[in-house]
Amino acid sequence: MIRFKLIYCVLPLALLGGCKKDSGTQETSAAKPAASAPATPAPAASAPAAAPGADAAETSAKMADVDWAMKQEEIKSDPNGEWAIQATASSSYNDAQGTAGYSANQATGVPNVDSYGDNGAAWTAKTPDSGIEWLDLKYPKPVYATEVRVRESSGSGAVVKVEVFDEKGGAHAVWQGNDPTKELNYLMAKFPKTAFKTDHVKVTLATNVVPGWNEIDAVQLVGTDQ
Numbered sequence: 001m002i003r004f005k006l007i008y009c010v011l012p013l014a015l016l017g018g019c020k021k022d023s024g025t026q027e028t029s030a031a032k033p034a035a036s037a038p039a040t041p042a043p044a045a046s047a048p049a050a051a052p053g054a055d056a057a058e059t060s061a062k063m064a065d066v067d068w069a070m071k072q073e074e075i076k077s078d079p080n081g082e083w084a085i086q087a088t089a090s091s092s093y094n095d096a097q098g099t100a101g102y103s104a105n106q107a108t109g110v111p112n113v114d115s116y117g118d119n120g121a122a123w124t125a126k127t128p129d130s131g132i133e134w135l136d137l138k139y140p141k142p143v144y145a146t147e148v149r150v151r152e153s154s155g156s157g158a159v160v161k162v163e164v165f166d167e168k169g170g171a172h173a174v175w176q177g178n179d180p181t182k183e184l185n186y187l188m189a190k191f192p193k194t195a196f197k198t199d200h201v202k203v204t205l206a207t208n209v210v211p212g213w214n215e216i217d218a219v220q221l222v223g224t225d226q
């Protein structure tokens with residue numbers, strides 16, 4: 001991705017004095033290295049090697065992959081994070097029930113999809129692009145929540161809302177917006193600590209905004225006892 005941008009910049013660079021705005025964006029998005037396509041590092045390496053700055057681009061791509069791996073590990077081992085133990089959904093591919101591939105239950109537990117793309121170890125809705133779909137998840141321990149991390153593994157970027165539920169079952173929208181997630185990565189939905197404990201999360205997607213199957217591998221609830 002970075003390599004692509006560099007190439008993309010070469011012509012306008014000479015004429016217009018560079019892609020400052022672009023490279024700025026690149027840097028600020030360094031925390032989301034998914035754009036560097038961790039699942040497919042090959043294209044960067046196999047591209048023509050003549051362009052100046054190729055080494056730097058490769059190094060950047062590699063560092064982005066390292067950052068990505070570190071982030072995955074950090075999240076998996078977060079002591080304030082917990083993974084869902086139960087899930088239901090608006091629909092599922094092939095009407096999958098129980099623990100069948102693509103069922104809602106495939107979004108419970110720790111992440112188990114290792115590369116971006118269609119995978120039965122993630123939940124997906126019955127149809128790829130029909131519109132609003134949701135995934136409802138229960139967690140083992142009620143916490144004062146501060147974040148929900150949605151691990152998207154195919155058709156990323158379609159989440160439009162995250163809600164948590166209080167003890168009385170009341171829904172509280174804690175995140176709404178334009179999901180920036182690309183490739184295999186987490187939507188990190190952060191919000192001020194809830195005034196109530198919750199063990200119940202609902203993730204809503206608009207599957208029509210990203211063409212193809214929108215799949216969710218796992219959803220982590222982050223919070224504390226106090």
Ligand SMILES: [Ca+2]
Nearest residue numbers: 106112121217
């Ligand atoms: Ca999974």
